[in-house]
Amino acid sequence: xxxxxxxxxxxxxxxxxxxxxxxxxxxxxxxxxxxxxxxxxxxxxxxxxxxxxxxxxxxxxxxxxxxxxxxxxxxxxxxxxxxxxxxxxxxxxxxxxxxxxxxxxxxxxxxxxxxxxxxxxxxxxxxxxxxxxxxxxxxxxxxxxxxxxxxxxxxxxx
Numbered sequence: 196x197x198x199x200x201x202x203x204x205x206x207x208x209x210x211x212x213x214x215x216x217x218x219x220x221x222x223x224x225x226x227x228x229x230x231x232x233x234x235x236x237x238x239x240x241x242x243x244x245x246x247x248x249x250x251x252x253x254x255x256x257x258x259x260x261x262x263x264x265x266x267x268x269x270x271x272x273x274x275x276x277x278x279x280x281x282x283x284x285x286x287x288x289x290x291x292x293x294x295x296x297x298x299x300x301x302x303x304x305x306x307x308x309x310x311x312x313x314x315x316x317x318x319x320x321x322x323x324x325x326x327x328x329x330x331x332x333x334x335x336x337x338x339x340x341x342x343x344x345x346x347x348x349x350x351x352x353x
Contacts, residue, residue: 204226204229204230204233206222206223206226206227217346217348217351217352218348220291221346221348223288224288224291224292224295225292225301225344225346227279227285227288228285228288228289228292229344231280231285231288231289250280253280257278261273295346295351298351299347300346300347300350300351301344301345301346301347302344302345302347303342303343303344303345304342304343304345305340305341305342305343306340306341306343306345307338307339307340308338308339308340308341308343309322309323309336309337309338310336310337310338310339310341311329311331311332311334311336312334312335312337313329313332313333313334314329314331314332314334317339317341318330318336323336
């Protein structure tokens with residue numbers, strides 16, 4: 196097995212109760228930049244576990260999901276598809292993050308996260324069941340203080 200340290204990034208999913216806003220940009224930009232940084236360093240658990248190149252694994256999954264969604268007869272407009280693992284996309288998340296950072300709007304501080312001690316990963320609230328257990332490993336989730344990126348959205352709005 197690989198001796199590489201495992202890493203997992205999960206951005207929150209948008210809730211369709213309103214329009215997209217700066218909070219979504221904050222979450223997706225930062226998570227995407229972090230995920231790409233770690234992928235470039237070889238951190239991609241599913242692909243590594245299968246002995247595949249992460250890019251190949253991701254592209255296969257994209258194609259498979261598209262086929263499955265089309266097979267369900269869902270009405271997606273694939274002309275508007277974005278692929279976040281392609282440089283044509285993530286160059287913009289990097290661009291916006293750098294701009295926010297240089298403007299003093301992106302900063303790091305420690306904050307509590309939901310920590311899965313078995314998978315050694317951070318979980319979104321939605322991944323913790325009503326008994327306080329991880330949706331994947333079943334471990335009792337712990338609160339752990341970790342350094343994270345934050346965006347001063349109120350300052351940005353001004």
